Amino acid sequence: TRTYLVTGAASGIGKATAALLRSRGHNVIGADLKDSDINADLSTVQGREHLIHAAEELSGGVLDGVIAVAGLSHPIPVTAAVNYYGTVATLEGLRPLLTRSPAPRAVAVASMASLQPFDEELVRLLLEGTEQDALARAAELATTPATGHQxxxxxxxxxxxxxRTTAPTAEWAGAGIPLNAIAPxxxxTPMTTELVATPEGRAKLNEQxxxxxxxxxxxxxxxKLLVWLAxxxxxxxxxQVIFIDGGYDAVLRGDST
Ligand code: NAI
Structure with a gap:
């Protein structure tokens, strides 16, 4: 029996992951905005700190796996706060608990959307700037629908x-912790319900x-893939960022290997 922490555990992919792990007899600490073992808002620094402290308490200080699923897709700045900073804070903050496991694993959820048009400046600020500057750039992008999606x-x-740059470092690979992601x-899930609600919506999505x-x-x-990676x-x-996408990545850039 292993102990896992899953964020985004109240809905969609996170909920399915927590259920699958439990059905296999593992302990799961679920985290989400509400209705979870740990209720924490990963868009805020306080919420991220609460997650780490509560996870320490509930796990007894040891985690075998961290599966960071929480995210949202709205064209608003908080999306960058949760998807990037919330996920990185989850993985970095819980890493010390993973180091106490005999077989630690960490997995995140990226997206096929990373292959779609994006804003180079926002990506740079997320990776190298301050959260304040990155969210200010996101607020600029949010002012029009076209850039908001970026x-x-x-x-x-x-x-x-x-x-990809963090996984091979001393803190992760050097400490024996595989760090990978899926890109669905x-x-x-509830995230896509509206997009697929009508035949026109489905046709448009199939084109995109x-x-x-x-x-x-x-x-x-x-x-199932998240659970195997963990x-x-x-x-x-x-x-590795593993595209589980029915072939979208291969269609788009099959000549890139
Ligand atoms: P979902 O909306 O069903 O679940 C996302 C969960 O994240 C929700 O329970 C939500 O409360 C939680 N969350 C959102 N903001 C949060 C915050 N500030 N603090 C803590 N938790 C927060 O969506 P789904 O589809 O299960 O998405 C899970 C992950 O998969 C996300 O990272 C999403 O970007 C990613 N993804 C989803 C795809 C899809 O087609 N549904 C495609 C590619 C990636």
Whole structure:
């Protein structure tokens, strides 16, 4: 039996992940805005600190796996705060608890959206600037619908870059902790309910995000991969962002390997 912490555990992919882990007999500490073992707002510094302290208490100081799923896709600055800073704070803040496990694993959720148009300046500020400056840039992008959507893609792109450069370092790979991510295509969760509600919506989405292998999928499909990445069986994947997207990544950049 292993002990996992899952953020975003109250809905969608996080909920499916927590349920799958529990069905396999593991202990799960769920975190989300509400209705969870730990209720914390990951868009704020206080919420992130609360998550870490509460996780220390509830876990007894040791975690075998951290699965950072919480995120949102609205074209507003808080999206960057949760998706990038909230996820990085979760992984970095809980890393000391992972180091006490005999087989620690960490996984995040990026997105196929990182392959879509993004704002280079916001990505740079997320990775190298202050949170205040990055959120100010996001507020500029939020003023028009076209650029507003780039807040989400930029947050996921920055997260993927952070993860790929962080995973091989002494703190992670050097400490024996595989750190990886999944980048899902369209998953049928509350996040996408509106997008797929009408035939026109589905057709538009299919044009924007072609998924030739079986199309959009349920949350448990993503959960199974997250659970494997956080399992002891995954001993040598490091800094991988695995596109589980029915082929969208391969359609878009199949010649990039
Ligand atoms: P969801 O909306 O069903 O679940 C997201 C969860 O994150 C919610 O329970 C929400 O309360 C929580 N959350 C949002 N803001 C938070 C905050 N400030 N503090 C703490 N928790 C917060 O959406 P879904 O689809 O399960 O999304 C999970 C992850 O998967 C997200 O990171 C999302 O960006 C990513 N993703 C989703 C895709 C999709 O098509 N549904 C595609 C690619 C990535």
């Amino acid at each position: 807040i989400y893609s930029s947050s996921k792109r920055a997260l993927a870059r952070w993860l 295509g369209v998953v049928l 995000v072609p998924m030739p292998l079986n199309g959009p999928f349920d949350a448990d499909v993503a959960a 399992d002891e069986e995954n001993s040598h994947l490091c800094g």
